Amino acid sequence: MFWAVYLPLISTMVTDDGGCGISALVREGNIREAAARACTLAEQAQGSDRIAVLALNGDLHLAIGANEEAEESLRKSQSLVKGTIGQVRLHASRNGAWQALSRGRISTALKCFSSILADDAVAPERRLESLAGECFALHQLGYFDDAIRKLDEMNALSVTMPDASWLRLAQAIRADLTLQAEIRRSPQLGDHIFWTAATFLSRGWQWDGDATIDGLAPLVAKRLHYLQQVRALSEGDALSIGNIKRYLDWSATALPGHQRFFKVEAALAALASGQTSFADALLDARRAKGDHLGSSSAPGRWEFEYLYCLAKLHKQLGRAHESMLQFEQYALCAMQCIRVEVLPAAQHSSVASADGSNVLDDIGVLLPPRYRRAYAYMLDNLGNPNLSVREIAAHIGVTQRSLQIAFKAYVGVSPKDVLQKKRLDRIDSELSADQRTNLSILEVARKWGVPNRSKLANWYRRQHRGKPSDVLTV
Structure with missing residues (x-):
């Protein structure tokens, strides 16, 4: 998901890499190389430094989609934490939140981030990280207004920090969310029921192009330039397709575990502007890799945008029956998401199943x-x-x-x-x-x-x- 672009940068902003160059690699977008270097550093580090580097290593592996390696590194980091129960829980909540987000357990991630923010003793950097995490979780649940409010809180706290890095990051995330909203609010996507049901606080906030990108890490600037091209495509600019393809090629190497999300973003824009062949190529690429949902498998909770794209694609290709079948799957998947994730998050509650699979707060997720x-x-x-x-x-x-x-x-x-x-x-x-x-x-x-x-x-x-x-x- 799009948070994978920001997690590496956030992690390096709260963790000192000891001058080994990980932060520089992340800023430039060389995430896999940064993860490899963090892995080596984690083996050499000692004491409290090892705890931080293991967590950094876990974050970077989450960003590239290497979830097993990430879980192992975060588990080792957690096992080394000493101190009060509160300090141990804080570390567990933080690690559990990002892991839950990576697994699509969004309401669980939200609870974990919220538990950190409830602690008045949390350092400003960790509070800013948790506000960003809450923003990502709320946006994915369809609470766009609440996500923007979290960014407002980030802005207020960022101005008290010694440099402008956090403020620029908050502005970049706001630009990201706003551009995503503009793409999904395209009149041609009016039947995308999950997002058309959302309200948008930032209607009056305008994308200011290079002014927002100025001073950002190339990793984030690249993401915003890409979204600018995707928005242009949604408005009918076919010339943007070349730039979109170049970003997707880059993401296949830099963030391989999340490239399919970027392809769905681009497919939405292509369908909004009638670029059916480009949308078909993007969705076919997913099917070729086995990422699609066949008739024998139940739709994953966070696959509904992909299913929506398939429904729109079949409709534009004149396949009414196939379109209706895919739209039914999309509606079912969206409702499942609302029932399992959105409503528990709204109620700040969870219901334990018989096997404990739903006990996924900041402890259960670990x-x-x-x-x-x-x-x-x-x-x-x-x-x-x-x-x-x-x-x-x-x-x-x-x-x-x-x-x-x-x-x-x-x-x-x-x-x-x-x-x-x-x-x-x-x-x-x-x-x-x-x-x-x-x-x-x-x-x-x-x-x-x-x-x-x-x-x-x-x-x-x-x-x-x-x-x-x-x-x-x-």
């Missing part, structure tokens, strides 16, 4: 499926004061030691600490102003498995939350 079931069992039984780590382990058929090792390796904290935190989160939520209850503090604590006042006070101190009564005064 765990392998087997241990995710253990986490789901934990959440389902928070109110049981006798719930133990041994019982949770037995539920999935592993030893207590195995469960502890898995949580430490993938999340960075023990299952006991996670259980403690989740109970306190529930207590905090019920005592907070917007969830005010008639129960006493101790009654709320008992409801969530904390049997006595002494244990409650000790847990609050351990989690650096002050006192339970402090929540009532917020």
Whole structure:
């Protein structure tokens, strides 16, 4: 997706590469070379530097679509984090957010980024990174207005930074989103129901061309020049096709795991302007690589734009029956996206399935499926004061030691600490102003498995939350 253009740059802006040239390579758009160099550096780094470089290495591999390598590097980085539970959780939320975004678990990514922003102690660079991440997630969910508001927050914070890099980045992302919106709002794409249902706060914001690109990293400037050509194509300028092809050729090398998204962007513009043969070539290229959705496979949640393009293509080629079949698949896929991703994000809630596959908050997203079931069992039984780590382990058929090792390796904290935190989160939520209850503090604590006042006070101190009564005064 388009966030893959920005993640490498964001990662180098929050991580010092030690003068090894990774940042320069990223700025120029040499992402694969930067990832290879980060991989070598991660093997050599020591101490806290190794944590940061492993995270950087993971980010770069996410950007090029090497998800397995990215997951391994981010897991190693997480396992090395020491400090308070809050610091460990912050690192886990950050890594989990980008991984969730790469997997198409957009509402999960949004929750992870939001949990970082809820921490007042987060460094400005991490706050800016999380605001950018929230913007990407909200845009992909169709909340264009909210995505723009996150960029407004980025702008406000960016002006306090010592240099203009973050401000230029926020302006570039806004230009990106605005150009995407202009392409998708083409009158010829009026039946693209997912996007026509969205509202657009930035209607009065105009693309100012070179003024926006001035001072940007070549990686980002290239992306905006490409979108400018795509918009021109959507308006009927066939001469832009050559420049579009050159960008797609570059993306095949620089960002191979995300090239199909760029092709769909271009296909939308080609269909809007009646350039049917070019759209067909772009979509055929995807089918040739096995990226298409055949009749035997269920449509992926984030494939609906591809399905929409196929429906429009068949219509322009005079294949009414095929067009209708593809449009039905598109509508089904868009509705599935709304049900599974958009609505949970709007409600800030998640529903755990029997196998724990939907327990994908900032902890669940980091765990392998087997241990995710253990986490789901934990959440389902928070109110049981006798719930133990041994019982949770037995539920999935592993030893207590195995469960502890898995949580430490993938999340960075023990299952006991996670259980403690989740109970306190529930207590905090019920005592907070917007969830005010008639129960006493101790009654709320008992409801969530904390049997006595002494244990409650000790847990609050351990989690650096002050006192339970402090929540009532917020």
